[in-house]
Amino acid sequence: MAERRETTPWALLAQDQSPRTYAPGQLIYLQGTEADTFFYLLSGSARSYISSETGDERVLTTHRSGDLMGEAAFFDGCPRVSSAVAVTECRAVSIDRERLDRVLRAHPELALPMLQYLARTVRLLSDHVDGMSFRPADQRVARYLLSIPPEPNGALRCTHEEIGAAVGVSRVTVSRVLGEFTRQGWLRTGYRALFLTDAAALRAFAFTD
Amino acid sequence: MAERRETTPWALLAQDQSPRTYAPGQLIYLQGTEADTFFYLLSGSARSYISSETGDERVLTTHRSGDLMGEAAFFDGCPRVSSAVAVTECRAVSIDRERLDRVLRAHPELALPMLQYLARTVRLLSDHVDGMSFRPADQRVARYLLSIPPEPNGALRCTHEEIGAAVGVSRVTVSRVLGEFTRQGWLRTGYRALFLTDAAALRAFAFTD
DNA sequence: TCTTCTGGGTCATGGTCATACCCATGCTTG
């Protein structure tokens, strides 16, 4: 994950393109709409999620600066499978077919990293399927906690609702599970923040059968 | 789906490669192992699935001739996320990094269809996540039935176990759901086969909220 | 300061589905 923070190959895509700024909470693209562009996120973070007709949402991933967004739907030419919203203020350039063709013709070596990037998305989604098929709610929560990049002071800044949306359980269940973890001495809760006090134990729990 | 049956761009990958034959049930690659090749399926069909430590299996997709297999793990260089086994007798060529590099250098126009193919995999997995997050078991089963290519006589050749593994429910639940569908007059059951007697009604059920 | 809002904790209730049995049926092989 960390190596993606280096200069990405996507810089070539963004050349001469003026980025657009998105305010926190602003929609970047909407599930079901035509995907004639994809995005290269220059700064900020954004969430992509799928939503049901009843309004339930399932967060697929949180994109950070340097990531691509919406490439999958773009490449296979079908409607967007997910929506994306800015979490923090974001700057992103959008790339259309004409531009991609041009850049890819000029820099064919870009194809491999793009395939690699798309493959990572496949892996991410496979993990979701694996989790929902085989892991109970508490393990899914544990794994999600371990996947969040902590703040400098070690705090995991997230609400129960967010965790629930990410792993596919209700807010209530998250609350119950976190209570259990606290009782085990694996974490401590602050206001809208969590602190792992025994990450090793939590990890052991998360990855046992 | 049907257009994939035409001549695929992957023929270029297979040139001068001698295909290997897999007997029905034979393992093609194993979840968790290193992914130093991927496969181009020339004939037959194969299933890819993820499995838990307890032996439960979740079928992700059934590959047919003309498909690629195992590209995702190959491209991001991590262990295989799924296993694959031959369903019928299969012929497939395996492509390693050295060969891919060579072909891609000679035919850069191959990159786009590969991106497109990988993107379809992303969509497929997103549908799995969507289904498991938002759809009850009976709708998932209905959708799966509608997605099976029927035999010439209209029969859907599948066992309850297969259906269950594909949509992530137990054999028992499949049995219960199919019983309900039969009672509704939407389908008729034969030995190891199903016949849709009112596909329209089933479709309506499958795609209502 | 008072109000409002959002996030968090907890309960009872119920739905959904897995598990573990059991039995029925129809291929299949000796």
Added chain:
DNA sequence: CAAGCATGGGTATGACCATGACCCAGAAGA
């Protein structure tokens, strides 16, 4: 034709988790 085995189907039980309801605490805004 018989035995054997795999598949299909039924049922009771219980685990798991969502739902709706309610209350509380801290933050934010007037």
